[in-house]
Amino acid sequence: MNMLPGPAQAAAIGLSAALPLLLLCYARIAATGGSGRRFRLGSVSILALYAIACLALPGERHFDDVLGGLFLLATAMMFCYILFSLLAWGFTLTLLTALVKAERPLNLEQWAVAYMQGGDLGSFTHNRLKLLVGAGMVIVADGKLAPTAKGVAIARLVKLVRLSTGLG
Amino acid sequence: MSFVVGFLAAITFALLSPALQLMARTRGWPVGAVTLLAIAAALTHGLGVTLGILVVPQFQYWDAASIFGFCVMGYVFAFGAVYKSVSLEILLSVVDRPERRAPLSDIVERQVPDLFQGRIRNLVDGGLVEPVNSRFVATPAGRKMAGRVGRLRRAFGIGDTSLYDFSE
Structure with a gap:
């Protein structure tokens, strides 16, 4: 060798x-x-x-x-x-750093505010949705979210990867 | 030939890894998904090297290791992308609905808070956070990890919001 x-x-x-x-x-x-x-x-x-x-x-x-x-x-x-x-x-990692940064015990609502640095989970959701909309995977119309053909294809691929990697 | 041995070892990894993940889930092994990936990678790399030494007269270790590393890291990359992605969770939940539509308010008010609580459970189960009455506080291990993450983020010039920056 x-x-x-x-x-x-x-x-x-x-x-x-x-x-x-x-x-x-x-x-x-x-x-x-x-x-x-x-x-x-x-x-x-x-x-x-x-x-x-x-x-x-x-x-x-x-x-x-x-x-x-x-x-x-x-x-x-x-x-x-x-x-x-x-x-x-990293979502989970940032939750931890936000809690430590607060330097006091927080309930769920306070933790969400600390995580978003004054915002709320709605702002976080819109940030993640912006990625899906920007990538052409979903569209938002009349206050409803709908997947595009690309989104459906990606979702199928994700399920296949999850299945083949043992994540179910 | 050494590349072929490395590739065969990577295929073995792709078969062993999901099997380990499924066994861990069904048998309740207290081992994390990432640890199982590392175990599968170490085992199959060892197997590949042994096979190479036995069957290839001039076995080139780095040829085999390079293609093995590339394929395994590609697998881990795909695994990580679908493992706990908030955006993909949202996409899958919309696609899985019979009408393939979800009110935005439902995502903001129900699904994301559920994901938020799920991640908090992960932190509690991992011993990084503990509930105190109806509040949460970081454990010494959690504070230590948050400190390390903060130092790395500062060193690499990474912000601490975990939000996507669409201006880039």
Whole structure:
């Protein structure tokens, strides 16, 4: 068994470790925008650096080495995105941080207000609905919510993924 | 050939993981869904490496590990997307109604508060929050986790609302 990565794979492993550090650096630069945009920028930067490394590294490039490196980079990006999105858009995690930030025991209504930083659960619902409407999955008409054909297709896909991953 | 071994290990993961999730639910194992994913990944990675050593004369570990990591992370990504997404819960509840329509008020006044209470139960079950009379307070473990999350959010320049920013 050969445990040594090829040159491109070694570059990909190094760049995978550098992605969180790059995101930390981008967080200090206001021009990089919000969290989602910053993550996209970080991923594109890492891919560009990988392309440069593949061109600049001495020796002949082998297809399996470059392909393996791409798989490793994509793995690192997905892993970082899962953690990043949990921090940025995690509902349960934010409920916990809101409760701790309040520094006193809260009942359900007070907790909802603390979570929404003065708003209510209606504002939260509209934020989530905006995502569904913006993605063309539902339409709102006459105070009622209805799925589009795309929404129905996505819902079927979600059920299939839940079933095949054992979530029921 | 090493890529094929990694891919076979990933397929084994995709079969073992839902089986573990179903067994955990039916037998009431006190193990979280994410822990089960990690157990399935470690087991199938070990199996893949063993298979590679036995059947491939020049087994390239990183070729196999790269495609295995990519496929497993893709699986975890899909799992995470459908696991506890508020937006998808709303979409599914609308699609599952016989008339495929839901009053907006019903989502705001009933479904989202139910989701809110469900997440609070998760926090209580996880020992991060405890009910005190009719109020809730973070446990020392909850305060510790909230502190860590807050530090990470500050370091990565992530806001603490968990709301989607549509201006990006």
